[in-house]
Amino acid sequence: MPPPDTTSGSPNGHLSARAPAALALDHISLAFGGVRALTDVSLEVRTGEIRSIIGPNGAGKSSLLNVISGVYQPQSGAVYIDGVPYPRIDPARLAAIGIARTFQNLALFDGLSVLDNIAIARSPRGGGDLLSQFLALPEARRAARKAREEADDLVQFFGLETYRHRRVGSLPYGARKRVELARALIARPRLLLLDEPMAGMNHQDKHDMTQFIRSARDRFSTTVILIEHDLSVVMNLSDRIAVLDFGNKIADGTPTDVRTNDAVIAAYLGVDHDHPQGVTQS
């Protein structure tokens, strides 16, 4: 995959018009029993952009993320990654497909050090089998050193130097969020899924995290998809934003487009549901 153009921070600066979308959701519908979580949602994510999915509670944001990461299997619709259709995404093989994610409630190894937490997600590119690891053969040693270097690199990138050998469980919350982001990045994902990266953070943490996400995108040439509650963060960080409400996509566009969209305002501020204006409901 050619590295995307990451020279500009402007909303449409990362596009290569002809390349297939980094991710395309084609008419996805997902229901749990009678409850429709997603209705006919289509979404395109361009390579190298920061794409946010927002919406009120229960709008289907998490469901959408779980469809992309293979946790849920939609009843209809298709997922394309770099133009390749994936009828079924195996959550266990996510890293191999090139998708890494973070979790709203963190999924870190609390008992392991920061360095180990990051290094473990590095997909073993060579590095030898068990025996050569055990006998510390040159090839295995080289791979181990490489993994350590890469992990160290990320530790520095995310300003975690002082915590390097600390148990992750003993770190402040904001730092743990950064460790999780670093761990996602060491796998060199094409797609980085962030599930509420700002949840539970204070103002300063949010500011830092916004910077980290943006510079991580630039440095590692990855495409970022995030769902987030904090609208000011989303408006500031995103290239494009899709808005969900009751499982339907009600708006899609640049932050400016979305900010002034009547349906979005209605969804967030509430409308008289007997006379919905612009809100399509099923």
Add this chain to the structure above:
Amino acid sequence: MMADQIQFFFEVLIGGLLSGVMYSLVALGFVLIYKTSGVLNFAQGSMVLFAALTFVQLREKGLPFAVAFLITLILMAVLGITVERTVMRPLLNRSPIVLFLATLGLSYIIEAGAQLIWGTQVHALDLGISDTPIQVGPVSISQFDISAALISGTLVAALVFFFQRTRTGLTFRAVADDPFAALAVGLRLSRIWALVWITAGLIALVAGLLWGARLGVQFSLSLIVLKAFPVLVLGGFDSILGTIVGGLIIGATEKLAEVFVGPLFGGGIETWFAYVVALVFLLIRPTGLFGQKVVERV
């Protein structure tokens, strides 16, 4: 007179410490599986027996040591993988007591299987290590004890190296720390668990050879699991370092108690003294010396 006393004390202490290393070895098999899959594998003892029996039979058929060792190791690996696939995996996410009872049942099945294949006779196992005492300074120590401790110690050191320094070891620690997070980063749990059971099989084999050579290969060999429990209580169920220290403490106190306190009770306290120590420990320090403290937020 006094010098004799001190010399005798040290002989007993060293003998105790050396046999303690062999307790550690058995306990290690438990810790490995408990750490990585949360299962207290009661069948570890019957795996020890199975390994020893298989090895001794192969030897009696005239196979050289290395070949017999290799074949037994392969069989242990097959056994481990089979257990993981057919028993542990279907019971995944069941409560610990269900898993424990499953391994309890498993231990009888493995024992019966070993009996079916190899018969019920007692076999002598000669590893070619002489058991004559040697003099170290003024203290005489059993050569066999020293060799057994050395072998056990090497295996333990190799395992520690493996856990701390290799990538696969890191994945073992990660799975032990949080299986959910392990899934989230795409670790293949089933492969890791299979490897864990194979490693436990290797430990069982070494333990089986050493204990088999000491006690004779017979069915009571599977009861050495019971010796491992006090070690685990002392060292913590999830600490490799703990099993070593726990084993040393149990081995030493057991022998010292037998020799110096035993006469007050008319002797024979070696068989149960370790459990008294373990019980006291349970009361004052339930997580053991090195076990992870459970801190719960309420």
